[in-house]
């Protein structure tokens with residue numbers, strides 16, 4: 001039996017959402033209500049820019065408070081989605097005040113003593129959080145990929161992964177979604193447009209550049225997928241990635257090529273994935289049925305299709321993996337971690 005991280009509270013827990021006015025924060029509030037997380041009090045926090053505005057939780061409006069002047073002493077769990085700088089400064093302050101922080105940014109993910117958790121994949125690593133109380137939510141693209149890799153890797157060890165992503169604009173926040181909508185409208189109307197959030201026009205385009213470029217030629221988003229996958233699966237897997245932004249509002253898609261250490265075929269992979277928790281296989285070429293971001297948006301599952309043997313190389317497979325990047329890729333995964341913290345099984 002695993003002891004709960006937090007003592008049982010019949011009346012529920014005090015939950016803070018840091019970045020409550022953002023695209024992920026808003027979905028965190030929605031999912032907490034949807035899954036009937038035992039909340040005694042909810043505290044939405046953001047920067048001074050939006051302090052005083054309101055957000056909705058469970059049919060009621062709550063006033064957003066300024067993170068900078070907030071005292072976290074009564075908070076049990078804080079869900080952070082306010083960027084890496086905010087997490088670097090405030091997550092330790094919240095943790096020192098005694099609450100558990102689940103941070104959606106990249107700030108803490110690769111720290112040796114911080115758990116990087118996808119509950120269906122590596123829940124055992126959560127035990128690290130008993131000491132420092134900071135838990136990292138992986139990158140959205142990493143989460144859906146490791147969800148698909150784990151059941152296969154458990155059956156036959158994976159040696160190498162080559163992934164290309166097709167990432168929705170919601171992953172870059174609320175302003176990014178506005179930018180795609182406005183550029184699309186302006187271009188169709190023959191009017192001028194500009195780009196503030198993305199490095200190039202995103203409407204009617206694809207951009208092979210997410211986050212900053214590193215000295216090794218990869219982008220930081222690509223390096224996150226590489227490093228986080230190896231940490232979560234605790235395996236010396238060779239991973240390489242190309243991450244691409246596409247003009248889709250919700251739902252990241254990934255083309256994944258996997259090479260195993262021993263034989264693995266598409267039929268076995270399809271069966272293993274169909275049985276895995278949190279995964280839905282949609283893979284019927286005769287019916288032209290495969291996962292699409294338009295259908296994955298708003299759902300909780302990781303959708304897998306186009307499962308086929310890679311005929312160019314031994315022990316290799318192709319997968320097409322799609323998930324709602326704001327839900328399983330961020331807010332849902334964080335709430336699932338919070339559920340683990342209070343579970344007593």
Ligand code: A2P
Nearest residue numbers: 019020021022023046047049050067082173174
């Ligand atoms: P704010 O509304 O005050 O800017 P998104 O990723 O959709 O852009 O959302 C980012 C979220 O993080 C917003 O809720 C934003 O609040 C919040 N945020 C950004 N910077 C800070 C900060 N320095 N302190 C607190 N919250 C912040």
